Amino acid sequence: MEADTSSGSLGSLPLLRKERIWNGADFTGVNISLAIATWAFLVGGSTALLVGFQQGIAAMVIGNAIGLGFMVLASVVASQRYGVEQYTILRPVFGIVGVGILVFTVILITEMGWSSLLAIMVGRAVTQVSNSAFGTGFDPESLMVTFFALVAIAVSWWILSRGPVTIGRFNKFIAPGLIVVTVFLMIFLVLNTSWDTLLTAAPLAPFEDDRLNFALAVEFNAGVGVSWYPVMGSLARLTKTPKAALWPSYLGLLGATLIAQVVGMAAALTLGDSDPTVWMLPFGGPVLGAFILLFIAFANITSTSSIVYSTVLAIRQASGNLLSRVRWAWLCAAFFVLPAILAFFPGFMYQRFMTFVTLSGAFLAPMCGAIIADYFLLRRQRVALEDLYRHREQSAYHFSGGINWAGLGAVVVGAAFYLVIYNPVTLTTLPVFSYITASLPSAIVGALVYLVLARVLYVGRGVGDYAPTTTKVEGRS
Amino acid sequence: MDSADAVPEDGLHRRLTEISHEEQGHPSRAALSAKDLVLYIAVTLGITAIGFLVLAL
Numbered sequence: 001m002e003a004d005t006s007s008g009s010l011g012s013l014p015l016l017r018k019e020r021i022w023n024g025a026d027f028t029g030v031n032i033s034l035a036i037a038t039w040a041f042l043v044g045g046s047t048a049l050l051v052g053f054q055q056g057i058a059a060m061v062i063g064n065a066i067g068l069g070f071m072v073l074a075s076v077v078a079s080q081r082y083g084v085e086q087y088t089i090l091r092p093v094f095g096i097v098g099v100g101i102l103v104f105t106v107i108l109i110t111e112m113g114w115s116s117l118l119a120i121m122v123g124r125a126v127t128q129v130s131n132s133a134f135g136t137g138f139d140p141e142s143l144m145v146t147f148f149a150l151v152a153i154a155v156s157w158w159i160l161s162r163g164p165v166t167i168g169r170f171n172k173f174i175a176p177g178l179i180v181v182t183v184f185l186m187i188f189l190v191l192n193t194s195w196d197t198l199l200t201a202a203p204l205a206p207f208e209d210d211r212l213n214f215a216l217a218v219e220f221n222a223g224v225g226v227s228w229y230p231v232m233g234s235l236a237r238l239t240k241t242p243k244a245a246l247w248p249s250y251l252g253l254l255g256a257t258l259i260a261q262v263v264g265m266a267a268a269l270t271l272g273d274s275d276p277t278v279w280m281l282p283f284g285g286p287v288l289g290a291f292i293l294l295f296i297a298f299a300n301i302t303s304t305s306s307i308v309y310s311t312v313l314a315i316r317q318a319s320g321n322l323l324s325r326v327r328w329a330w331l332c333a334a335f336f337v338l339p340a341i342l343a344f345f346p347g348f349m350y351q352r353f354m355t356f357v358t359l360s361g362a363f364l365a366p367m368c369g370a371i372i373a374d375y376f377l378l379r380r381q382r383v384a385l386e387d388l389y390r391h392r393e394q395s396a397y398h399f400s401g402g403i404n405w406a407g408l409g410a411v412v413v414g415a416a417f418y419l420v421i422y423n424p425v426t427l428t429t430l431p432v433f434s435y436i437t438a439s440l441p442s443a444i445v446g447a448l449v450y451l452v453l454a455r456v457l458y459v460g461r462g463v464g465d466y467a468p469t470t471t472k473v474e475g476r477s
Numbered sequence: 478m479d480s481a482d483a484v485p486e487d488g489l490h491r492r493l494t495e496i497s498h499e500e501q502g503h504p505s506r507a508a509l510s511a512k513d514l515v516l517y518i519a520v521t522l523g524i525t526a527i528g529f530l531v532l533a534l
Contacts, residue, residue, distance in 0.1 A: 014492055017505050054531065061528030069521035077509050083496075214532075242509045246517060254524070381508040386493055 031252030044264020067225020086233025366414020366446025
């Protein structure tokens, strides 16, 4: 590849036709590789805390179908059409400063939380192996868990600082390996449990209200579906056609996620523990189980590198000139500071996993709603490509001081609506939550608020290029 | 290796020109059709309905 081509693939420049390398089958593989990750086992195990097997499958199908449904529309469609990295294509919805605000708050915190959790899972996996092989007695919240989590963060940083080529090299064997682990878990589940046992297994730590448990499980899985948002658009821009982006994103993520989550839930219900690092030794024995645990530890490290890559890229681009001169390796190191601090609280992060996922969903869902309303309803899938890159007032998407207040207003109101219906921190819910959950309603609220505010603030005044006169996809170059 | 580029003006201009001149009407830059959008929503609702079916069985 020529130099210019490779820099476009890595950064925010719009991709050319020849640089779009993935057809539908390629992108399906990419999505399956992403979804068959250890976090899917963790989500399956956590769902088992609330509901039994049959209700759990229903909650996973409904939650992921809905969450992924609107996340995919918001993230992949525009990035694919224009070949533009997903945070650059957000500028018409939130303004360049508004995108920066969201990246430095919602996206950053979401990805830092996931990184920390994956690192702690590495710590737990390695200490389990140590306990089994050397007879040590490290508990799941011991300082050794923190130590190995910090080692995992350091290795993630090293891989990340080497760039996407190194990440890709590791992922080439990690993804097939995780498929093997999933199959392994399936086989041992078949050997160690029965269909009747699974169907009658009680949830591990439910609340008293069955309907609420099911609604919480659906909402948790919807939050997991939405939490793919920070990485999907930047991948989809590498696809060749809209269909090659849309269907593999949705069906690839959904299918692979469901398989891994259902296996995780079945393992959790069989062994009575929601932590995937606890399952492998009882199922696989001291040798095979330890090998799988170590593989999972390494898989978590590469998963962390993959999800953090696009976030750090977004941070740099959203900061304008502020971070453009900071070396990539230093920027990556700065990202890992908070996850490293959180690694000192392994018990807290595991116990608050659901809270963290649903809380990030409270902000990502209305974000997705605003993006869908902007791109599909107001702009009719048209964006002026050149204006995405123009500076300050020269850009049609400058709005007021670089902020599209309709976009930020939609996120704030949508998130507030979510937290009123269901507050994941205090676990207080309105009765209506048990019937409609929270992600989809807050996405709808975000979309409606965006439509109203954009019309009042900008459309009537001709600000924001909401009704482009040109039919050219490519803008005004 | 520095893995994220700034936006070089000449590179950007060259790309925008090439996209404008050579990629007009190419399928890779097509909008998502109404038919695909409707089908996508129908599939999403269908899978959600399957979830409720699992619950009801």
